[in-house]
Amino acid sequence: MDHIVVGAAIIENGRLLAAQRADPPELKGGWEFPGGKVDPGESDHDALVRECVEELGVKIAVGRRVGGEWPLSNGYILRVWLATIASGVPEPLEHLALRWLGPGEFYDVAWLPADLPIVGAVEGLLNGS
Ligand code: 9L3
Ligand code: MG
Numbered sequence: 001m002d003h004i005v006v007g008a009a010i011i012e013n014g015r016l017l018a019a020q021r022a023d024p025p026e027l028k029g030g031w032e033f034p035g036g037k038v039d040p041g042e043s044d045h046d047a048l049v050r051e052c053v054e055e056l057g058v059k060i061a062v063g064r065r066v067g068g069e070w071p072l073s074n075g076y077i078l079r080v081w082l083a084t085i086a087s088g089v090p091e092p093l094e095h096l097a098l099r100w101l102g103p104g105e106f107y108d109v110a111w112l113p114a115d116l117p118i119v120g121a122v123e124g125l126l127n128g129s
Pocket of ligand 2: 034035036037051055
């Protein structure tokens with residue numbers, strides 16, 4: 001669908017996967033939930049699975065939705081789901097780096113402004129609050 005971006009909050013053993021963007025220049029170095037634009041005719045779910053294969057080389061299992069629609073600065077909206085890794089080990093195929101953030105480390109990276117509020121929502125879901 002037009003203007004929809006999907007992102008994955010991938011959790012493993014209580015740790016959250018953060019990915020450092022390589023581009024565009026204005027976002028380079030910022031940390032995000034991996035994901036990307038939904039293609040025309042593609043479901044959100046299929047786009048999320050596809051993006052995690054392309055960007056990380058892993059097959060994910062999609063879980064609960066994290067909040068509703070998170071605004072992006074370019075008029076797009078971001079939809080985020082919790083996810084776990086079904087197979088593979090994530091590699092930064094399109095990012096500068098990946099980091100697993102343990103409990104208490106969720107704010108140790110410079111999240112993109114759009115993604116930052118989502119981190120709190122992820123924490124809330126994990127803590128059951
Ligand atoms: N974006 C922001 N936060 C995210 C993701 C996956 C994407 N967690 C923004 C960055 C780009 C746009 O959405 O401006 C499209 O993302 P991509 O297809 O370049 O990854
Ligand atoms: Mg992307």
